[in-house]
Amino acid sequence: MTCHLDTLAQAVRRIGAGRLLGAVAVLLAIGLATPLLTFAEEAGAPAQTAYRDIPGIGSRNIVWIIAQLHLLLAGFVLGVPIFAWVCEVVGWKGGDKRYDKLAKEFTKLLTSSYATTALFGGILLFMLIAFYPKLMMYLTDIFFPSFIVYCLLFLLETATLYLYWYGWDAMSEGGAKTFHVFLGFLLNVFAFFIMVVPNSWATFQASPVVIAEGSDLARAWAATWNPTWWPVNIHRLIANVVLGGYMCGAYAGIRYLSAKTTEERFHYDWMGYVGNFIGVFGLLPLPFAGYWLMREIYQYNQQMGITLMGGFLSWLFILQAMLIGVLFLGSNYYFWLGITHRIPGSEMQYRKPILAMLVVLLLSLGVWMTPHSLVASLEEARKMGGTHHPLLGVFGVMSAKMTVANLMILVTFMSFIMYWRAGKQETATWAKFAKAIMNAVLFIAGIAVIILGVWGYFVPAIVRINYFSTSQVLIVLFVMLTITPLTALLLKSARTTTEMVWGIMPPRAGYALVLNAVMVILLMTLMGYARSSSRVHWHVYGVVRDSSEYAFSPALGYAAAFMALNTFLFCLLVSFIFWVATMGDKGKSKGYDDPKGKLAPGAIPAMAGGSPALETMETAAPPSTPRAGRESDL
Numbered sequence: 001m002t003c004h005l006d007t008l009a010q011a012v013r014r015i016g017a018g019r020l021l022g023a024v025a026v027l028l029a030i031g032l033a034t035p036l037l038t039f040a041e042e043a044g045a046p047a048q049t050a051y052r053d054i055p056g057i058g059s060r061n062i063v064w065i066i067a068q069l070h071l072l073l074a075g076f077v078l079g080v081p082i083f084a085w086v087c088e089v090v091g092w093k094g095g096d097k098r099y100d101k102l103a104k105e106f107t108k109l110l111t112s113s114y115a116t117t118a119l120f121g122g123i124l125l126f127m128l129i130a131f132y133p134k135l136m137m138y139l140t141d142i143f144f145p146s147f148i149v150y151c152l153l154f155l156l157e158t159a160t161l162y163l164y165w166y167g168w169d170a171m172s173e174g175g176a177k178t179f180h181v182f183l184g185f186l187l188n189v190f191a192f193f194i195m196v197v198p199n200s201w202a203t204f205q206a207s208p209v210v211i212a213e214g215s216d217l218a219r220a221w222a223a224t225w226n227p228t229w230w231p232v233n234i235h236r237l238i239a240n241v242v243l244g245g246y247m248c249g250a251y252a253g254i255r256y257l258s259a260k261t262t263e264e265r266f267h268y269d270w271m272g273y274v275g276n277f278i279g280v281f282g283l284l285p286l287p288f289a290g291y292w293l294m295r296e297i298y299q300y301n302q303q304m305g306i307t308l309m310g311g312f313l314s315w316l317f318i319l320q321a322m323l324i325g326v327l328f329l330g331s332n333y334y335f336w337l338g339i340t341h342r343i344p345g346s347e348m349q350y351r352k353p354i355l356a357m358l359v360v361l362l363l364s365l366g367v368w369m370t371p372h373s374l375v376a377s378l379e380e381a382r383k384m385g386g387t388h389h390p391l392l393g394v395f396g397v398m399s400a401k402m403t404v405a406n407l408m409i410l411v412t413f414m415s416f417i418m419y420w421r422a423g424k425q426e427t428a429t430w431a432k433f434a435k436a437i438m439n440a441v442l443f444i445a446g447i448a449v450i451i452l453g454v455w456g457y458f459v460p461a462i463v464r465i466n467y468f469s470t471s472q473v474l475i476v477l478f479v480m481l482t483i484t485p486l487t488a489l490l491l492k493s494a495r496t497t498t499e500m501v502w503g504i505m506p507p508r509a510g511y512a513l514v515l516n517a518v519m520v521i522l523l524m525t526l527m528g529y530a531r532s533s534s535r536v537h538w539h540v541y542g543v544v545r546d547s548s549e550y551a552f553s554p555a556l557g558y559a560a561a562f563m564a565l566n567t568f569l570f571c572l573l574v575s576f577i578f579w580v581a582t583m584g585d586k587g588k589s590k591g592y593d594d595p596k597g598k599l600a601p602g603a604i605p606a607m608a609g610g611s612p613a614l615e616t617m618e619t620a621a622p623p624s625t626p627r628a629g630r631e632s633d634l
Contacts, residue, residue: 049133049134050132050133050134050135050547050548051131051132051133051134051547051548052130052131052133053131053548053549058550059127059131059132059550060131060548060550061562062127062131063124063127063128063131064562064566065562065565065566065569066120066123066124066127067124068525068528068566068570069120069566069569069570069573070117070120070121070123070124071524071528072243072521072524072525072566072570073113073116073117073120073570073573074117074121074195075236075239075240075243075244075524076110076113076117076240076243076244076247076574077110077113077114077117077191078191078192078194078195078240078244079239079240079241079242079243079244079245080106080107080109080110080244080247080248081107081110081184081187081188081191082188082191082240082241082244083106083241083244083245083278084103084106084107084110084184085103085181085184085185085187085188087099087100087102087103087106087274088100088103088104088180088181088184089181089184091103092177092181098270100172102270102271102274104168105271106248107164107165107168108165108581109247109248109251109577109578109581110161110165111161111165112577112578112580112581113574113577114158114161116573116577118154132539135539135540135544138540138544139201139204142204142210142219142220142223143200143201143204143220143223143224144216144220145216145217145220146197146200146201146220146224149197150194150197150198153190153193153194153197154194156190157187157190157191157194160183160186160187160190161187163183164180164183164184164187167180167183168180192237195233195236195237195240196229196233199229199232199233199236200223200224200225200226200229202232203226203228203229203232204223204224204226204229204540205535205538205539205540205541206228206297206304206531206534206535206541207226207227207228207296207297207300207301207541208223208226208540208541208542208543209222209223209225209226209227210222210223210543227296227299227300228293228296228297228300231289231292231293231295231296232293234289234292235286235289235290235292235293238282238285238286238289239282239286239289239524241278241279241281241282242279242282242283242286242520243520243521243524244278245275245276245277245278245279245280245281245282246275246276246279246513246516246517246519246520247275247517247520247574248271248274248275248278249271249272249274249275249276249278249279249513249516249517250275250513250514250516250517250518251271251275251578252268252269252271252272252274252275252513253268253272253509253510253511253512253513253514254510254514254578255268255271255582256268256269256272256505256509256510257507257510257511262503265502265503265504266502266503269502269503269504269505269509270502272334272505272509272510272513273338275513276331276334276335276513276516277416279331279516279520280331280335280412280416283327283328283331283412284409284412284413284480285477287324287405287409288473288476288477291402291469291473294308294309295465297534298465301541301542304534304535304541307534307536308530308534309398312553312556313530313533313534313553314371314372315371315556316526316529316530316556318369318371319526319560320523320526320527321365321368321369321401322365322369323519323522323523323526324368324405324519324523325361325364325365325368325369325408326515326519327516327519327520327523328361328365328408328411328412329361329362329365330512330515330516330519331412331415331516332357332358332361332411332412332415333512334509334512334513334516335415335416335418335419336350336354336415337505337506337508337509337512338419338505338509339354339418339419339422340354341504341505341506341509342500342501342502342504342505343422343423343498343500343501344498344501345498346422346423346498350418350422353418357411357414357415360407360408360411361408361411363404364404364405364407364408364411365404365408366395367395367400367401367403367404368401368404368405368408370392370395370396370400371396372388372393372396372397373387373388373396374387374388374389394457397457398456398464398465398469399453399454399456399457399464399468399469400453402453402456402469402472403449403450403452403453403454403456403472404453406449406472406473406475406476407446407449407450409476410442410445410446410449410476410479413476413479413480413483414442417438417483417484417487420487420491421487421491421494422498423496423497423498423499423500424491424494424495424496424497425494425495425496425497426490426491426493426494427493427494427495428490428493428494431490434486434489434490435490437486438482438483438486438487441478441479441482441483442479442483445475445476445478445479448472448475449472449475449476452468452471452472452475453468453472455468456468456469518567518571521567521570521571522563522564522567525562525563525566525567526563529554529559529562529563533553533554533559536552536553537551537552
């Protein structure tokens with residue numbers, strides 16, 4: 001222990017941060033920093049050992065699985081607090097207790113996953129130190145100050161989460177509720193910085209900035225602020241929201257399919273809608289964040305960009321197109337099911353628009369999935385006149401793919417707007433003019449995106465990338481930022497013509513929610529492999545070479561098998577976590593019943609995560625039939 005304290009004191013003097021953080025912060029850091037210091041000391045001793053391995057399994061394979069599971073769990077844990085807090089704020093400001101209950105249910109899933117995420121993080125750290133001691137010693141030497149910051153953030157987030165979760169019922173009214181909402185805000189702040197700190201370690205490996213001189217803090221800060229750090233931060237922040245939304249949607253879908261009462265079907269139908277809405281809300285801007293990341297990679301190192309987009313990894317983007325396409329189709333399908341089932345009598349009214357959107361989505365997906373170079377035999381290549389198909393080859397370039405990706409985003413956005421406006425009659429005097437403006441904006445935006453896409457074939461690549469593609473992105477963003485507030489303003493005074501009914505969705509709606517979650521998980525495992533493989537035979541690109549027996553990028557088929565395995569393991573893990581999280585609900589549900597576990601007539605079972613106070617309010621006036629939705633449901 002004395003040794004650890006001495007080491008910590010030396011470390012604090014080295015970074016010069018002790019005076020700034022104060023004695024209290026140092027004491028808080030001791031518990032978490034001590035293991036890291038120990039690792040640093042021990043890693044320095046066996047300097048001759050660069051790698052360790054487990055024969056037959058392979059150290060890289062083990063690290064791959066553990067790291068992927070940890071990243072997926074971390075994405076869920078960091079994404080859920082964002083919309084859980086938003087739901088709580090909506091319920092707090094709007095007075096609708098259902099949102100408060102929903103926020104608590106989201107948070108319950110978070111607390112159940114939190115410990116498992118930390119467990120896999122610890123296992124990953126042990127694995128990296130054991131298998132890559134030389135590399136970890138190098139990274140520790142650069143990022144040591146950020147290790148202490150990370151430990152402090154982790155400690156603060158854990159304490160805040162405990163207060164946020166266990167204080168939910170105790171701080172449900174008045175000023176205490178305001179403080180509870182503030183705790184939720186703090187939780188998200190700490191979660192954000194917990195994400196960006198490790199991102200600096202990962203992005204440093206892909207786009208390192210190394211300075212030989214200066215203090216430890218200066219070296220760590222230079223390495224942290226590398227070219228791909230913020231693009232990855234933004235991309236992962238949005239991706240975490242997408243993952244969290246679709247995972248909560250899948251949870252609601254499964255609970256909906258297994259629901260035994262009307263009230264459960266009502267609640268989990270609504271929860272599934274919210275989860276799908278959150279997933280789509282994040283999915284729409286996600287391609288733009290990905291485009292920014294790829295652009296920064298190209299600017300940092302053109303060869304790395306070519307390896308990703310034009311080399312052997314380019315086929316991954318065909319798989320990516322397929323996964324994203326299925327995700328768009330699944331999300332839109334769920335919207336369409338909602339329109340035709342939750343709004344009685346609307347099926348014929350929306351059939352034609354839905355059919356038109358489906359055709360556009362399928363055609364766009366077909367173009368997006370078309371590869372530039374086909375895998376063909378020598379005879380087939382001779383008949384085609386090369387590896388490029390004479391007709392379909394034009395769809396394999398980026399100009400076509402950017403165009404259809406933006407069109408799919410526009411169509412999905414239209415689905416959402418259509419769902420939002422369904423069952424309502426605008427009463428504002430300017431409603432007709434506003435609808436004409438929105439239709440014109442959508443139509444002109446679609447035409448402009450297509451024109452820029454076709455024009456992109458006839459200009460140099462630098463012009464297309466720097467001006468045309470970015471213009472397409474800005475056009476779509478303009479549409480969303482214009483029509484969304486305009487629709488909200490228009491519906492503020494709208495009259496409800498058809499009440500929305502919850503809890504009557506067909507079972508395939510629940511399956512669609514599960515499918516969306518699986519697609520997102522596969523997508524994240526795929527892109528994780530792509531980013532890691534873009535470094536090829538470097539641990540730190542251009543700085544630390546991989547000299548192990550695994551100094552090569554795995555083949556696509558091999559990688560695909562690991563993506564599927566990781567997805568399967570993550571689904572098993574999350575299923576177990578969710579199952580454990582719902583065990584308490586079953587006990588609570590029985591507590592409302594007679595000893596045999598049968599519901600009394602008119603009674604409402606305890607919904608997962610619902611506070612006793614809320615449940616009491618609900619039981620005072622239980623609905624005997626599926627309750628009609630209100631405007632606030634949307």
